Amino acid sequence: MEFMLLDQLNLQQQHGKIKIRVSRLWESTIPHLKNQVLSLECLLIDEKGYSMQATIRKHDIQQFKPKITEGIVYFIEKFNVIPSRDKYKVVDRKYMIQINKWTTIAETTYNVETIPYYCFEFCDFDCIKGKRNNDTCLIDVLGSITAIGPVSYTYVGNEQTPIRNLEIQNSEDDTFPVTLWDKFAIEFDDSLIYEKESIGPVIIIFAGMSVRTYKEKLYLSTCSASRVYVNLEIPEVSAFQNTLQRGQAIVRSIKQIEVAKQPIISPYEQKFANRKTISDLIALNPADVENIKYTCEAKLEEIDTTYGWWYKACYDCKGGVKDYDGTFWCTQCGKNDQSPVPCLIQSSDTDEEEK
Structure with a gap:
């Protein structure tokens, strides 16, 4: 050869x-x-x-x-x-x-028909839940579009960035949120999607996606390696369409996701928004200020090391975990299958820091 x-x-x-x-x-x-x-x-x-x-x-x-x-x-x-x-x-x-x-x-153009154009390793919705904040390998997901939001803007760093929210459905009628960032939000042609919906369910592939969390809810997020394919002619898409056509899954009409109109605040402005003193913060009633953000300028006087300099953290939410029946449990995420890995900074004989 x-x-x-x-x-x-x-x-x-x-x-x-x-x-x-x-x-x-x-x-x-x-x-x-x-x-x-x-x-x-x-x-x-x-x-x-x-x-x-x-x-x-x-x-x-x-x-x-x-x-x-x-x-x-x-x-x-x-x-x-x-x-x-x-x-x-x-x-x-x-x-x-x-x-x-x-x-x-x-x-080369010789005997190229034997080489496929596409390759995916699809991850089901249950698998996605185990990928939270795990960027070792980006994932590919297949589903039908059930909801589309408009393009809005938010700050990433010091730059305004386009963002668009979608929702997809699998063959078991479960739904999952997707967020498109930057060029993916702008280039997503919602008018074309609605046009295709008049013919049949719109099957979408998100390739090279990361899994993120917002307010304790998982969602798929684009990154520079991501790719979006609509009604791609591959066996997996055909099989999914057949499942919908046979009535084995509910075919939902594509709905619109409403986005509340809020002022876009720069990171500099956010630094001074709702400024409070420590006394003001202590006096607040937690029931009255839920989900309201405040800022405070203060001086760090001391670090409390009563319980040590480290703690056993959940791989997903980074909250503390407890030993239970030979494994570790997080009150937010449940069982942690991976044992905590200690990370230390040590000094060598040459006074160079090593991890």
Whole structure:
């Protein structure tokens, strides 16, 4: 064979040759610095349908970005195989590919029909609940759209950012909230969705999503690696549509999510909103001020270490957990299957800090 398959790659198989399709291509950013690109990322698929993530470092983006197009098949040679990252992987693999300045990329049109365009590892709604604030591997979710909200704005850091809320339903009639941020909120075409609804249920795929919590409620959230597909022609979507058509799940009409009109307050303004002294805060009646935010400027006089410098924390909400029947329990989240991991800062003989 003149090229290797992706599942054959390991740390001992360096500088090989692969034939793949670029299924997804995105610039990796973080919300507070979204104008600063960290790397160029790709999801690659080979003729066996096996997928692997590839990365191009920031200083190599200018060289390779014009040479790579989503959906096209390429031969790639002289790349590095490296361990996968600990966070924000779009596929759960032990290794990933690093494209560097010595890598060669050549487009091919020969026998490309055998390579799939898409690859998903769908997570059901019950699985989502176990992914709260766990960004090791981003998740793919499939469902029908049941509610759409308008575009509104909020501050992320010091910049106003578009946001849009949706709701999706699974084949068991359960619903789950989704939040689209930034370009995903703007580019989501709700008029097209309502047009498609007149023909039948609108099935949507959210790929590369993170799971977040707002006021103790879970929701799916987009990030720079996310992708949205509507009525994609793949077997999983067809199966879901058949389930709805056979009446095995309730087909809900798409409703509108109402958004209360509130003034958009900058972080600087928030620092001084509802300013109170400590005496004022103590005098407040908790029943009268529920869900009202206040600010207070105070000086930290002392740290109370009566109960030590650390505590056993829940992996999800970071609240305290208690030992019970050989495991740990959180009053908010229930059983914690993972034991707490102690994190320490120590000094070496060279006075350098180590974790």
